[in-house]
Each structure stands twice: as structure tokens, then as C-alpha cells.
Amino acid sequence: MLLYQFHELTRSWMAPLTYWAEANAKAYSASGSWLSAMPGAERIAAANELLYRVGKDYEKPAFDIHSLEWEGEVYPVVEKTVRSTPFCNLLRFKRYTDDADTIGEMRGQPPVLIVAPLSGHHATLLRDTVRTMLRDHKVYITDWVDARMVPKAAGPFTLDDYVRTIEDFIRHIGAGELHVMSVCQPTVPVLAAVSLMAARGEPVPRSLVMMGGPIDTRESPTSVNNLATQKPLWWFENNVIHPVPQNYPGAGRRVYPGFLQHTGFVAMNPERHFVSHWDFYQDLLKGDLEDAQSHRRFYDEYNAVLDMPAEYYLDTIRVVFQEHLLPRGLWDVGDERVQPSKIRGTALLTIEGELDDISGLGQTRAAHDLCTGIAARDRHHLTVKGAGHYGIFSGRRWREQVYPQVRDFIAANVATTPAGARAGTPKKKATAKKKAAAKKKAAGKKVRRIARG
Numbered sequence: 001m002l003l004y005q006f007h008e009l010t011r012s013w014m015a016p017l018t019y020w021a022e023a024n025a026k027a028y029s030a031s032g033s034w035l036s037a038m039p040g041a042e043r044i045a046a047a048n049e050l051l052y053r054v055g056k057d058y059e060k061p062a063f064d065i066h067s068l069e070w071e072g073e074v075y076p077v078v079e080k081t082v083r084s085t086p087f088c089n090l091l092r093f094k095r096y097t098d099d100a101d102t103i104g105e106m107r108g109q110p111p112v113l114i115v116a117p118l119s120g121h122h123a124t125l126l127r128d129t130v131r132t133m134l135r136d137h138k139v140y141i142t143d144w145v146d147a148r149m150v151p152k153a154a155g156p157f158t159l160d161d162y163v164r165t166i167e168d169f170i171r172h173i174g175a176g177e178l179h180v181m182s183v184c185q186p187t188v189p190v191l192a193a194v195s196l197m198a199a200r201g202e203p204v205p206r207s208l209v210m211m212g213g214p215i216d217t218r219e220s221p222t223s224v225n226n227l228a229t230q231k232p233l234w235w236f237e238n239n240v241i242h243p244v245p246q247n248y249p250g251a252g253r254r255v256y257p258g259f260l261q262h263t264g265f266v267a268m269n270p271e272r273h274f275v276s277h278w279d280f281y282q283d284l285l286k287g288d289l290e291d292a293q294s295h296r297r298f299y300d301e302y303n304a305v306l307d308m309p310a311e312y313y314l315d316t317i318r319v320v321f322q323e324h325l326l327p328r329g330l331w332d333v334g335d336e337r338v339q340p341s342k343i344r345g346t347a348l349l350t351i352e353g354e355l356d357d358i359s360g361l362g363q364t365r366a367a368h369d370l371c372t373g374i375a376a377r378d379r380h381h382l383t384v385k386g387a388g389h390y391g392i393f394s395g396r397r398w399r400e401q402v403y404p405q406v407r408d409f410i411a412a413n414v415a416t417t418p419a420g421a422r423a424g425t426p427k428k429k430a431t432a433k434k435k436a437a438a439k440k441k442a443a444g445k446k447v448r449r450i451a452r453g
Contacts, residue, residue, distance in 0.1 A: 004242040004257055011057060018055040025049035046284035050277060053296070058303040060146070061124045068095055068134050075102075077134065081143075083172050086154040087161070087309070089143040090169050091123075093134055110206070110414050111138040111178050113169060117185040118144045118162065118312065120261040120305050126183060127301075128394040132403050133181075137410070140173060142166075142186075146306035147255045148248040159189065159315035160333045166193040175203040179410045183393050184359065187213025188320055191340055191367060192333055198342040198373075207347040207413040209406055211392050212359045214320050215367045216327035220360025223268065228321035236317055241310045256313040258305030265302070268357075327366055340370035347378040347413040351402060353387035380409065 027035045028045035035041060068075045076096045083090040095106055112133055116123035123143045133139050142165075147157070166189055170178060175197070182190040187210040198204050217225045242257055244250040266273050280295040325331035331338040348371055350364045361383070368379050382405055384392050391397045 003260075005245050007257070007259055008245050008247065014055050018052055021048040021052040021055065025052055042285050042287075046281050049284060050281050053280075053299065054277070058300060058305075060122045060304055060306070061301055063091075063093075063124050063127055063130065065093060065127065065131055065134070068131075070102075070135055073102075082140070083169065085165060085168075086150050087145050087147070087157045088165055089145065090172065091141050091143050093130060093139045093141075095134065095138075106138075109137050110410055111140065111173055112410065113173060113178060113180045113205075114139065114141040115166060115180065115182040115186040115190050116142050116144065117183060118308060119185040120258065120265065120308070121301070122146075122304055122306055124304075125301060126393060128398060129181075129183065132399055136407050137179075140169070142169065144306065146258070147253060147309045148244045148250045148257075148307040150250045150253065150309075152250060152253045156311040157309040158311045159319060162186075162189045162312060163192045163196070163333050166190055167197060170194075170197070170205060171202075175205050177414070178205045179207045179209065179413070180205045181209040181211065181406070182213060183211045184213050184389070185316070187211070187215055187364060187367070188316075188326055191215065191370070192326070192331065192338045194346065195338050195340045195342055196333060196336055198344065198346075199336065199339055204343060204346050206345075207349065207410060209349045209351065209409065210364055210367055211351040212353060212356055212389055213364050214359050215364055215370070216324065217321050217360075217363055218324055218327070219362030219366055222357055222360045224358050225321060225360070228317050233314060233318055233322065237310075237314060241314070244307065250307075254310035255307035256310060258307050261308075262303065262305045327370065340367070341372045343371050344373045346374060347380075347409070348374050349380045349382065349406070349409045351382045351384065351392050351406075353384050353389055353392045355387060356389045356392075358389040378413075 025045050025048040027033050028038070028041045028048065030036055036045070038044075063079055065077050065079065068077050078094045078096065080092050080094055081089045082092045097103055097106065114126060114129060114133065116126050123141055126141065130139055130141055150157075166186070170180065170193065180190060180194070190208065191210070194204050194208060214225070217228075221229075240256050240260055241254050242260075244253045244255055276295065276299075280292060283289075283292040283295070319325045319331060323330075326338060326340075329337075329339070348367060350367050352359070352361055352364050354361070365381050368381065371379065382402070384397060384402055387397050387402075392402055
């Protein structure tokens, strides 16, 4: 049980070497440094930066979304925390403008809650998802808190607590006009939360978009699924669960440490990561700063991991991967049975990547077999050709192939026709032309006001 403490001790021992490597990398590469003129300076700088990046501690990245380009204009975006629990913050990305017509359009756009996975990486992994969705929606996202930063006095956090958290956030935003998008792991608790709300007769979201999630891991099991089923539950509790060391606010809390999760991520494709770091070294030697910066951006995100609460992690292993309680109709949250067939009045879109090696083909689509109360005309599925797990919510395929279909699906299922134009409809272009004409006619006389998007 001393593995976490040993990891922290090793980090402390490595810190001086890491700082020294960072200083050397800068000294031998800075244009104003006499060291950069020495023979072999490029190799020394490249080797030291590689050593620095391998040994450094990666903190949680920022979303860094401060503006939005929309219809040829740039609008400021402010990240705000609108609701908090000890284990999760609900963030809203608010768009601002001083143009009355644009205010009307933004206010008429549908709200979307993006439920980020609590599975190792921070919610910032969905930065591209958020930035793209902001074009046509009011965007909220779950930002899970690193469990090592949550005091032990806050109590445990289970899979049932996860479900209750999603229910609370849906109620806070307002289910009547809301659309919920779950990415990967949260497809299971999101489906449970909406099922329970429907069974109680509560308002439910207008639509559910479920992307690459383990609804039924008996379908096309992947290496991730196989690991969870080959070992008994006690093995995970005895081998991957450790107490948080004393130097963190969550001292004593039992967690699945982020550094162990990261080791597992790398172990899935060690050759790819080795080649990536070697290419980074070569890019630095060649002076290819653009590719080198792309490497830094990717690994700044990929290497930043969080600790998961032990109770939640073990519940997920048992409920989702070992006993398959959701697709078997045997999952109870508290004293309530999860029955997706109770969901009515909510449209469903499932999305899978053809080459997904984390959630295999059919695992997300299985939601259609469970949500029998949703009319066939309101249930849709998309398989993204050539896409892996991350490609369905980030990158070019997400922006060019997936997002347009998500946008149109949401627009087709809004609660009412808004005063402004719906997202993705031709009316937006007409409004833009009208706005341009009005600006020209006003000749600087229009009244400006600030309002929330």
C-alpha cells in the first residue's frame, strides 16, 4: 500500500534533474545565449527538453477558450462555474456580444450539457468538442475534481453518486429544453439518470447524444473490457487502489491513482509513444517548431491525469464490465431500478467510431435495444468510418463529419421554435445579411448593449 508514497518520493528525487534539464534546454536553444552557438548545441537542447518532458509533473490544463469566431466575427467567451459539488463542477461557457440581433440568435439556441468522462483524463480533453459546440449552442460541461484534492471528510463517491450528480445538473439547467451529450464512460450513468427521472415522472432532456460508450460491453469486447473481466473484483481493490499521501488535501482517501492509469494508457500502445517522442527529438534538431509544438500540446493533455475515487472505480468495474447490470435490466441505483424503457419524449443519437479500440462497435448502439419507449423515428445511429475512439469527439473528423450531424439532430429536436434562428438552419445566413444591412443603414447610430449569449 506504499506505492503512491513511493511514487511521490521518486518525483521529489527527480525534480532537481527535471529543473536542470529544463534550464539546459533553454540555455542551449535561446537565440541570445552564447551556449546556443556551441557545436552540438541543438542536440544538447533537444535531449534536455526530451528529458524534461519525460520527468516533469503535468498539471491540469486550462480549457483556454476565450473567444468564438461566428459568422465572420469574434465574440468573447467567459468560463464560469455555475454549480459545485465536492467531486464535480458544472461549467458554463458564456458568449458575450453587444449586437442586439446576435443576442437574439444566441438566446434562441439550445442548451447542451456535455458530460465528460471520469476515467483518468481531465474534462479539458473535450476542449475541441466544447469549442465546436459553442458555434450553435449554449454549452455546459462537467469538470470532475481530482480525488486527491477532495478532503476525506467529504465522504465517498460511488457510481450511484455519479448518477445523482448528473440528475442534479440536469435539474439545475432545466430539462425542458436541454440536450445531453455523453462521451465514453458517462453514457452509462447518463442513461441511468435520465431513466430514473423518467420513471419518477420528472421532465427529461429533449435529446441524448451518446458517443463511444460502454452501454453493453458484451458487444465486440476490447482489450480494456477483457482486462476488467479477466481479474476478479478483489484483485483490482488489492492492486490498483491506494491511499492518497499526506501532502495532498485528500490525504487518506482511497483512490485509483492517475499515474497508474497513465501507465496503463501508455502500455496499450508503447511503440507509438516511443516513436512519437523520437520524432519530437528529431523535429527539434531539424528546427521544425510547428510539429514540435503539436507534440507538446498533445502530451500536455495526455499526460495530465487525475485520481479516481476508489468506490466509483470499483462500482464501474463490477456494474458495467463484469456483471453487465444495465443491459441485463438488473441495475439498482439506491432502491430504484434503472429502466431505460421508461424514457419517452427524448430523442436518441448514438455514435461509434469504426476503429474504436476502447468501446467496440455495438457497445453504444446497444442503447437502442434498451430505450424501447423512444419511437423508432426518434432513434438514430452513426458509425464514423475510419475513426478511432478520440476521432468521434475531437479533431478533423469530429468537426467536419460528426458535428454537422449532431448539430442537425439537436436542431430537429428543440422544444419550441426560438425567436432567433435555429442552429444549422438557412435562417442564420439570412439574419446575417439583414444584420449587415442594418449596420450600414444605422451608420454608427445603433444602440449598444451587453447581454449574455
